[in-house]
Amino acid sequence: MKRKQLALALAVIGIGAHAPFALADNAGELDRVEVTGSNIKRSIKQEKALPVSIIRTEEMTKQGFTTVEQVVNSLASNQSSTVGASSVQSVSGGAAYASLRGLGSQYTLVLLDGRRVASQAISGIATDLNAIPLAAIERIEVLRDGASAIYGTDAIGGVINFITKKRVDGLTIGGEALSTQHRGGNSGSVNLLGGVGDLSQDGWNVYGALSYQKTQRITTPERSFAYKNLTADNLSPAVYPANFIYKGNVYNPAAPKCQPPYAQALDANSCGEMSTLFMDLTPEVEQMTALAKGSKRIGDHELSLQYLGARNISTTHISPTPLAKIATLVPGDKYYPTTLPDGTKTDGSKVILNARSVPLGPRTTKSTSDTQRLAFNAEGLLGGWDYRGGAVYSENKTTINYKDGYANETLIRQAFKDGTINPFGDSAPGAWDSVRLFGDGWIAKYTTALADFKASKELFSLPAGMVAGAFGAEMRHEKLDSQIQALASNAIGSGIANSQSTSGQRNVSALYAEAEIPVLKGLELQIASRFDHYNDFGNSFNPKVAFKYQPAAEVLFRGSASKGFRAPSLYDVFQPDATTYTADKFNDPVRCPGGTPANGGNKAQDCNQQFMVQQGGNRHLNPEKASSLTFGIVIEPTKSLTASADFWWTMVQNTIGVLDPGAIFADPAKYADRFVRNADGSLDYVKTPTENLGNLSAAGVDLSLAYRFPKTAAGNFGVNLDGTYTSKYVQQLERGGAYYSPLGGWYQNILVPTLRWKHSLAFSWSKANWSAQLVQNYSSGYTDMNPNDEAHNVKSYSNWNLSGTYLWNKKLTVTAGVKNLFDQEPPFSNQTKTFQFGYDPVLADSIGRAYFLKASYKL
Structure with missing residues (x-):
């Protein structure tokens, strides 16, 4: 009964619409609790209002979600720009990141039991969600306002805190199978959770969790929406x-027949490759996680030691390697073309090959990301103070392996030149295998070691109540070691062929304090401050002030104002230089101005091409500074209805990022120093380093509603709505420059869209041992990348997940359901930022309707 009262109390004061499900059956009687957003432990009756959503993972898995990434992407307040499918078009190591408010993953702090997990080593700016084992997570707490004063200077956009199970008794075996209606994308998982000991009675508990999941890839030919508009x-x-370039014109001996469907006629004399047909829409993913925790109570103290191990293997397939200008043939070379497709003889002028390594097959990249974390924690009562301290070592090691389909640049150039390989037809057996490249290309490791201690208590009494305070300190060491392997220098089309190894490290120390002050009856203030010292970027002081005002039991007002500071990440500073192709096609502004060859240019090389860009870190970056405001209201006119609205504003100065190549090609005079040319004047690559771009400003409102219908003979019914409306999102592309907005659509082809509205709407029913839910996850439409196209608006995207659950004898739980009940396809988009075509793989799911069966049995 006491636990139910706690859950209801949290709902009343507006902790979040998911709260009644989050804490309703926590084991044990807690006298004091700690919720994300404060370092102060408080008695249940003194729980404060915070803009925190608390999500019970058990409820989320009933939608068919099997990974933390899927759960986080369903949150209305999250708009991630890097998801698992992003690994198809970028060297991301298969990572998936959270991004509250759509501000960027670098501004969302991900915690496990209140402490950090090492950043993913390849992408390097945030914790990979795939490193969090969903099977061992009891609940997720999402703090939606800036928390730099409490958790760290980089918590500008908010905090997502994954809370593991405090204790486990007995052994539970579970598994799930998901079958898609269309080909590809099937998945299966098994998990084991077991523990012994009772903390309250025996004074100790030890438990472990193991899980394994594998998901099939989805290829372009398996989804019509991904190829029907090609x-x-x-x-x-x-x-x-x-193709070969002869006297500025393009020819192909196979033209005009070519070899459809992959090779098709560009015109009567040349061919083109429909490279999109080789692409994966989603990668093949294999995930293994292990978590073990031992806890011991000694009087008023509790000690615990926790180990986390996670392996995420993401395997992607993209088109065979493009071999642009790979070799020059002259008379006397074995395969020098003596005639053109129409029979005209060549006159001995040189020809330049534009080939593709189709005989080697698609480029297959295997990314293995291993995360390990060892955490010691001690907490309890000491001299009347609630204390918590501990130490954590966490590391991520990510390896990029060229599994198949890659060509060795040195060997293939020579093979074309000496005639080992016929660029225009069949070659001798083993010829192509002789130039094949495979092996590890990039091995990166990111480590974080930290120690912290904090204590809180009620300090003294005021007329309106007790003043509570908290004090703490933290020390942290971070290190990045990025090693480019020797074979990568010859891996054409790998994205890191010209990269160099790099490494860097930093030390951070912090002191922080917090107080909660009852000013008047119903009015409380939260004051917090944090001082951080970076050995490489100096000092930062970040204050925060928040208030809660409850004039009546049915209404509550809350708000906050805070400052933030984000030092450039080690990845921002030390990322190795890498050269890769642009996703978009451009015209060389010198050799093909306006799409017309000039100044020695030719159409095949200089017009409407994917050019090379060089990316990399920058040791001359300035830190980012931020300001955040929130104001909210929570109402509960009846015990059955709780609603809240929280308005938010965030400003980030000196944002760190990469200038999109589209902006550079759009103004070549302004960015003339970004173009690096070869000796013959052709464009070699464009420089797009990490840099300070300018400011970013965003605002919006979070809405939440929970209604519990009166009990009926047919069962208990409820409805929950969580939504986020973004009313402002503007940013500068350079310091002091104009502000541009991607809100509700693409800004030209440079800034990716920010959705105006996103929500989750859940209908629930339960009776005795039965329960069911119907959930809609909705994203608003937006203006497409090319608004002049006939289909210039990307339609809204909505999918419904339906499931039913039966609990037998408190031991066996079976859930059956349908994901994407109405089989809605991703809306058409003409975006060209990804290798996937016809839709946006970041904002929409390519799986389609899928059926799942989930079961667990407690022995």
Whole structure:
């Protein structure tokens, strides 16, 4: 009964619509609790209002979610720009990140039991959600306002705190199978959770959790929406059999027949490769996680030691390697073309090959991300103070392996030149295998070691109540070691062929304090401050002030104002330089101005091409500074209805990022120093380093509603709505420059869209041992990348997940359901930022309707 009262109390004061499900059956009687957003432990009756959503993972898995990434992406307040599917078009190591408010993953702090997990080593700016084992997570607490004063200077956008199970008794075996209606994307998982000992009676508990999951890839030919809108504009001039450039014109011996469907006629004399057909829409993913925790109570103290191990293997397939300008043939070379497709003889002028390594097959990359974390924690009562302290060592090691399909640049250039490989037809057996490249190309490791201690208590009495305070300190060491392997220098089309190894480290120390002050009856203030010292970027002081005002039991007002500071991440500073192709096609502003060849340029090389860009870290970056405001109201006019609205504003100065190539090509005079050219004047690559771009400003409102219908003979019914409306999102592309807005649509082809509205709407029912839920996850539409196109608006995206659950004898739980009940396809988009075509893989799911069966049995 006491636990139910706690859950109801949290709902009343507006902790979040999910709260009644989050804490309703926590084991044990707690006298004092700690919720994300404060370092102060308080008695149940003194729980304060915070803009925190508390999500019970058990409820989320009933939607068919099997990974932390899927759960986080369903949150209305989250708009991630890096998801698992992003690994298809970028060297991300298969990472998936959280991004509250859509501000960027670098501003969302991810915690496990209140402490950090090492950043993913390849992408390097945030914790990979795949490192969190969903099977061992009891609940997720999402703090939606800035928390730099409490958790760290980089918690500008908010905090997502994953809370593991405090104790486990007995052994539970579970598993799930998901079958898609369309081909590809099937998945299966098994998990084991077991523990012994009772903390309250025996004074100790030890438990462990193991889980394994594998998900099939989805290829482009397996989803019609990903290829039905392909046209000649999608053809690449890097093709097999090869095109050759002769006197500024393009020819192919196979033209105009070519080799459809992959190679098709560009015109009567040349061919193009429909490279999109080789692409994966989603990668093949294999995940293994292990978590073990031992806890011991000694009087008023509790000690625990926890180990986490997680392995995420993401395997992607993209088109065979494009071999643009790979070799020059002259008379006397074995495969020098003596005639053109129409029979005209060549006159001995040199020809340049634009080929593709189709005989080697698609480029297959295997990314293995291993996360390990060892955490010691001690907490309890000491001299009347609630204390918590501990030490954590966490590391992520990510390896990029060229599994298949890659070509050795040195060997293939020579093979074309000496005639070992025929660029226009069949070669001798083993010829292509002789130039094949495979092995580890990039091995990166990121480590975080920290120690912290904090204590809190009620300090003294005021007329309106007790003043509570908290004090703490933290020390942290972070290190990045990024090693580019020797073979990567010859891996054409890998994205890191010209990269160099790099490393860096930093020390951070912090002191922080917090107080909660009852000013008047119903009015309380929270004051917090944090002082951080970075050995490489100096000092930072971040204050926060928040209030709660409850003039009546049915209404509560809350608000906060805070400052934030984000030092450039080690990845921002030390990221190795890497050269890769642009996703978009551009015209060389010198050799093909306006799409017309000039100044020695030719159409095949200089017009409507994917050019190379060089990316990398920057040791001359300035820190980012931020300001955040929130104001909210929570009402509960009846015991059955709770609603809240929280308005938020965030400003970030000196944002760190990469200038999109589209902005550079759009103003070549302004960015003339970004263009690096070869000796013959052709464009070699464009420089797009990490840099300070300017300011970012965003605002919006979070809405939440929970209604519990009166009990009926047919069972208990309820409805929950969580939504986020973004009313402002503007940013500068350079310091002092104009502000541009991607809110509700693309800004040209430079800034990715920020959704105006996103919500989760859940209908629930329960009776005795039965329960069911119907959940809608909705994202609003937006203006497409090319608004001049006929389909210039991307339609809204909505999918419904339906499931039913039966609990037998408190031991066996069975859930059956349908994901994407109405089989809604991703809305069409003409975006060209990803290798996937016809839709946006970041904002929409390519799986379609899928059926799942989930079961667990407690022995």
